[in-house]
Amino acid sequence: MNAITETRAETRRKRGRGMAASWYGIARTATIDRAGAWAELDDGGTVKIVTGVTEIGEGILTVLAQVAAEETGTRPEDVTIGDNDTARSPEAAHAGATRQTYMIGNAVALASRQAREVLFEKIAEYWEVAAGELRAFDGEIWAEGSNLRMSVADAVAICKARGTVPVGSASFTANGTGLDPADGKGSPWQTYVFGTQVAEVEVDTWTGEVQVLGLWAAHDVGRAINPRGVEGQIEGGVVQGLGQALMEEYVTVDGHAATHGFAKYILPTALDVPQITCVIVEDEDPTSPLRAKGIGEPALVPTAPAIINAIYDAIGVRITTLPATPEKILAALRVQQP
Amino acid sequence: MPDMDLSCTVNGRPVARRVAAHARLLDLLRDDLNLTGTKEGCGAGECGTCSVFVDGKLVKSCLMPAGRAEGAVIETVEGLAGRGPLTPVQKAFHKTGASQCGYCIPGMVMAATACLRQNPEADLDEIKERMGGNICRCTGYTKILEAVEIARDVIAGRADASVLDADETLGESYIGHNVRRIDAPAKVTGRLRYAADMKLVDMLQMQVLRSPHPHARIVRIDTAEAEAMPGVECVITADDVPGKDGFGVFVHDQPVMARGKVRHVGEAVAAVAAEDLVTARRAVAAIKVEYELLPGLYDPEDALKPGAPVIHDYAPDNVVKHIPLRKGDIAAGFAAADVILEHEFGTQQVEHAYLEPEAGIAFVDHDDVVTVHSPSQNITHHRHMLAEILGLPINKVRMVMSPVGGGFGGKEDMIYQGMLAIAAMKTMRPVQLNFTREESLVASAKRHPSRVAYKMGLTSDGRITAVKFEMLSDGGAYGMSSEGVMRKAAILSCGPYEIENLQVDTRAVYTNNTPSGAFRTFGGMQAQFATESMMDMAAERLGLDPFEIRRINMYRAGSLTHTQHRLDRASLDQVLDAAEAASRWETGVPSVRGALRGDLGGPDTRRPCTLGARLAGGPATAAATEAAE
Numbered sequence: 001m002n003a004i005t006e007t008r009a010e011t012r013r014k015r016g017r018g019m020a021a022s023w024y025g026i027a028r029t030a031t032i033d034r035a036g037a038w039a040e041l042d043d044g045g046t047v048k049i050v051t052g053v054t055e056i057g058e059g060i061l062t063v064l065a066q067v068a069a070e071e072t073g074t075r076p077e078d079v080t081i082g083d084n085d086t087a088r089s090p091e092a093a094h095a096g097a098t099r100q101t102y103m104i105g106n107a108v109a110l111a112s113r114q115a116r117e118v119l120f121e122k123i124a125e126y127w128e129v130a131a132g133e134l135r136a137f138d139g140e141i142w143a144e145g146s147n148l149r150m151s152v153a154d155a156v157a158i159c160k161a162r163g164t165v166p167v168g169s170a171s172f173t174a175n176g177t178g179l180d181p182a183d184g185k186g187s188p189w190q191t192y193v194f195g196t197q198v199a200e201v202e203v204d205t206w207t208g209e210v211q212v213l214g215l216w217a218a219h220d221v222g223r224a225i226n227p228r229g230v231e232g233q234i235e236g237g238v239v240q241g242l243g244q245a246l247m248e249e250y251v252t253v254d255g256h257a258a259t260h261g262f263a264k265y266i267l268p269t270a271l272d273v274p275q276i277t278c279v280i281v282e283d284e285d286p287t288s289p290l291r292a293k294g295i296g297e298p299a300l301v302p303t304a305p306a307i308i309n310a311i312y313d314a315i316g317v318r319i320t321t322l323p324a325t326p327e328k329i330l331a332a333l334r335v336q337q338p
Numbered sequence: 339m340p341d342m343d344l345s346c347t348v349n350g351r352p353v354a355r356r357v358a359a360h361a362r363l364l365d366l367l368r369d370d371l372n373l374t375g376t377k378e379g380c381g382a383g384e385c386g387t388c389s390v391f392v393d394g395k396l397v398k399s400c401l402m403p404a405g406r407a408e409g410a411v412i413e414t415v416e417g418l419a420g421r422g423p424l425t426p427v428q429k430a431f432h433k434t435g436a437s438q439c440g441y442c443i444p445g446m447v448m449a450a451t452a453c454l455r456q457n458p459e460a461d462l463d464e465i466k467e468r469m470g471g472n473i474c475r476c477t478g479y480t481k482i483l484e485a486v487e488i489a490r491d492v493i494a495g496r497a498d499a500s501v502l503d504a505d506e507t508l509g510e511s512y513i514g515h516n517v518r519r520i521d522a523p524a525k526v527t528g529r530l531r532y533a534a535d536m537k538l539v540d541m542l543q544m545q546v547l548r549s550p551h552p553h554a555r556i557v558r559i560d561t562a563e564a565e566a567m568p569g570v571e572c573v574i575t576a577d578d579v580p581g582k583d584g585f586g587v588f589v590h591d592q593p594v595m596a597r598g599k600v601r602h603v604g605e606a607v608a609a610v611a612a613e614d615l616v617t618a619r620r621a622v623a624a625i626k627v628e629y630e631l632l633p634g635l636y637d638p639e640d641a642l643k644p645g646a647p648v649i650h651d652y653a654p655d656n657v658v659k660h661i662p663l664r665k666g667d668i669a670a671g672f673a674a675a676d677v678i679l680e681h682e683f684g685t686q687q688v689e690h691a692y693l694e695p696e697a698g699i700a701f702v703d704h705d706d707v708v709t710v711h712s713p714s715q716n717i718t719h720h721r722h723m724l725a726e727i728l729g730l731p732i733n734k735v736r737m738v739m740s741p742v743g744g745g746f747g748g749k750e751d752m753i754y755q756g757m758l759a760i761a762a763m764k765t766m767r768p769v770q771l772n773f774t775r776e777e778s779l780v781a782s783a784k785r786h787p788s789r790v791a792y793k794m795g796l797t798s799d800g801r802i803t804a805v806k807f808e809m810l811s812d813g814g815a816y817g818m819s820s821e822g823v824m825r826k827a828a829i830l831s832c833g834p835y836e837i838e839n840l841q842v843d844t845r846a847v848y849t850n851n852t853p854s855g856a857f858r859t860f861g862g863m864q865a866q867f868a869t870e871s872m873m874d875m876a877a878e879r880l881g882l883d884p885f886e887i888r889r890i891n892m893y894r895a896g897s898l899t900h901t902q903h904r905l906d907r908a909s910l911d912q913v914l915d916a917a918e919a920a921s922r923w924e925t926g927v928p929s930v931r932g933a934l935r936g937d938l939g940g941p942d943t944r945r946p947c948t949l950g951a952r953l954a955g956g957p958a959t960a961a962a963t964e965a966a967e
Contacts, residue, residue, distance in 0.1 A: 015935075016935070018874065018928070021833065021870065029822060053717070055741065056744070056745040056749075058438065065517070067513070076520065084717065093718050094717075095742070095745060183662065184664065188901060194834055194893075194909050194910040194913050195913055198918075214944070220909040229516075235477060244863070250689045252852060255603050256552070257603065259689075260776050261384065261775055262384035262691070262775065268479075269479075270465075270482070271947055275942055279920045283912060290513070301859055304863065308867070309870070315930070
């Protein structure tokens with residue numbers, strides 16, 4: 001590469017970095033949110049959980065299985081989740097508002113805890129120890145400071161033989177208040193999360209194309225129940241934010257869709273994805289029995305402004321209307337360099 | 339054209355079927371062979387959910403006529419592992435958490451398998467390019483690519499197969515432990531059945547007649563010809579709604595089917611339930627609707643002008659919702675400012691693009707309970723609304739949430755469950771409706787396009803003294819979630835910063851555009867895009883680092899939010915520190931310093947990609963191309 005072509009290449013592709021911070025509220029807004037769940041410690045040391053909402057991809061079933069296993073002293077694979085049916089399960093309201101782990105996770109934790117307490121009471125009687133001495137984890141139950149130990153499966157059989165089915169039920173509430181209609185005064189949520197992202201971009205000043213090469217995402221999620229699942233939510237949110245920053249646009253002309261299929265509505269593919277570094281910050285939430293908050297929606301809030309700020313850093317063009325398409329970038333560069 | 343007799347091999351078994359001339363390979367697999375692991379995401383070869391192998395080559399089965407499969411050897415996702423253990427690719431997807439909603443995953447597994455069969459040594463860039471024809475909306479691809487690299491290393495013999503089953507050691511708690519997703523095996527094998535994959539005995543197929551006009555009065559609907567067609571079991575319009583018509587997340591302004599007038603292109607006007615899809619489509623085409631066109635509104639600013647057409651009688655000013663926040667005294671705040679910045683921002687209308695189009699089944703059970711299976715994000719609220727619409731007690735309506743193939747807020751609106759329930763009650767047979775991608779695009783809500791007029795005052799040391807924030811959003815033809823979206827946009831508007839004086843107004847208005855509704859962040863993204871752009875502009879103006887200006891203004895424990903909520907705690911300082919450290923951020927004023935930065939191109943960034951590099955001869959050629967420029 002000679003000096004002239006090197007200069008041309010440098011002039012053509014320019015890099016920069018930008019950042020953005022964000023905040024978000026957990027669960028339904030400016031209202032009282034609630035979710036119910038039932039739990040049963042079942043034969044064979046298995047667990048039945050019933051709640052009225054299911055997976056939309058975020059990994060809530062796995063989170064609920066972990067929570068129920070933790071609270072009942074069993075294993076996630078021992079948990080069966082009956083869900084999703086208004087006629088067969090208690091109300092858990094909707095799958096949205098970054099509320100699944102916080103609302104339903106906590107309802108399941110409390111219901112499972114209640115079922116375990118029933119079991120502990122009966123086993124404490126059987127062992128003639130105080131219920132407070134009992135512990136259970138990973139399919140085993142034992143009394144602290146003794147050699148009393150058995151499987152949860154045996155414990156459930158003993159509990160039932162003594163006439164009790166170990167069940168629990170719970171409702172979890174988040175107390176938001178409505179907003180004053182005149183000045184908006186109110187406490188819309190009882191817990192908040194915060195996030196910050198940094199984007200590194202390369203702008204091709206000949207084509208206007210922007211590539212996001214690196215993305216660092218630090219998000220407070222409260223206690224992370226399943227860190228890998230949290231990463232999955234952050235990565236997915238970042239790429240949706242990238243799509244909105246750079247390419248996606250549903251266009252109508254006098255009310256008629258001009259982008260009526262995926263050939264016209266452009267979505268990010270594997271080739272558009274930056275290397276993403278997730279940093280999970282765990283500011284444990286005292287309003288949450290699980291100490292967990294959430295991550296579904298907040299993950300994408302800072303992505304677009306971080307990318308747009310990075311484009312400015314690279315080429316001095318301030319994009320104020322999304323998306324930052326190649327056409328828009330080229331048009332702005334032409335104005336900048338007449 | 340007559341039906342065709344077809345013989346082929348599917349997943350190692352001989353298959354002989356008579357297929358319709360118009361049938362696609364996808365229809366043969368899903369409808370005739372019940373191999374529903376192969377999904378239909380777009381029907382146009384754009385998304386890859388229907389990927390299968392035909393004679394060893396990866397093919398999008400929605401684009402291939404079934405007749406062309408004569409004599410072919412076909413392999414679907416169900417055939418990869420058969421009844422044996424999962425393949426290395428499937429196991430790797432399970433290990434890394436590569437499946438979320440799972441709807442794209444069978445196609446992704448097929449594409450990954452094809453990639454590694456083609457080149458067991460494929461590097462990451464080649465993997466990305468070979469999988470570039472498959473869209474995933476949930477995962478951001480990162481864990482999918484991680485999985486393919488692990489599977490490659492096992493297949494190529496560079497890693498022991500035991501890595502596929504290895505997990506981190508369990509400590510003293512299942513909380514904080516990376517338990518593998520319990521739903522992943524069903525997703526990587528294609529065994530999970532979404533609503534469109536379900537079949538019930540005696541089930542009818544529904545098709546919907548949609549408005550071709552953005553705003554028009556319905557003069558007359560003539561369904562006689564459609565109703566007389568053999569195989570048509572019922573044709574329904576607004577007249578068939580038995581109870582109180584109207585649904586919506588906040589205001590019940592949307593009829594099950596257009597009542598008296600249509601308000602957007604794609605709005606449901608009538609629906610047919612027939613013995614099969616083709617008959618239902620023909621019947622829909624035979625429905626005659628006479629419209630009287632009305633002037634339309636396509637710009638939210640026009641909607642607020644005096645004399646603008648009125649979209650809903652109950653809202654003569656076209657305003658769906660206005661949310662005001664007032665805190666302190668902005669006049670005093672701006673007077674105290676050393677610098678005042680004023681800018682306008684705009685965000686576009688965005689499609690959720692979940693890979694699973696809307697789908698559902700309704701039937702009336704033996705106890706007269708009207709039951710609807712659909713990927714609804716809010717079965718509780720849908721049950722309430724549907725009971726009113728059907729005029730039934732709550733316990734005679736049962737909503738079951740089928741596996742959701744991506745939602746992101748877009749499946750909170752009850753835009754088709756009412757039609758299904760009414761048709762099931764009229765026919766006393768199960769009825770299924772599966773949207774096409776085109777229908778999904780025009781009939782479902784989008785992210786609100788918004789405009790923000792922003793005025794921010796700051797002292798010379800970077801403290802925000804006042805903000806005036808005014809957002810106007812296009813709510814489209816129906817209210818859906820607009821009220822809540824405006825509320826959340828207002829509450830979050832000025833970002834995580836303590837501002838003593840502010841005046842915030844968010845408004846959504848009715849137009850004749852595709853409705854806007856709930857979409858991941860519910861207005862928070864549109865508002866904070868404006869705020870975070872302003873913060874960087876202010877930092878440049880005042881000579882501050884972007885992190886620094888945010889730290890000067892950030893919420894802390896004890897801060898009073900924009901809605902005057904006293905915060906007990908705030909973790910913004912922690913996430914700012916974490917992002918700054920992780921990204922090795924070089925402190926400085928954001929004044930187009932990209933060329934001077936020393937923090938670019940680290941090991942935690944990827945290389946820029948050059949399309950076609952692999953086809954032109956691999957990375958070496960790509961480098962040469964770069965050098966030649």
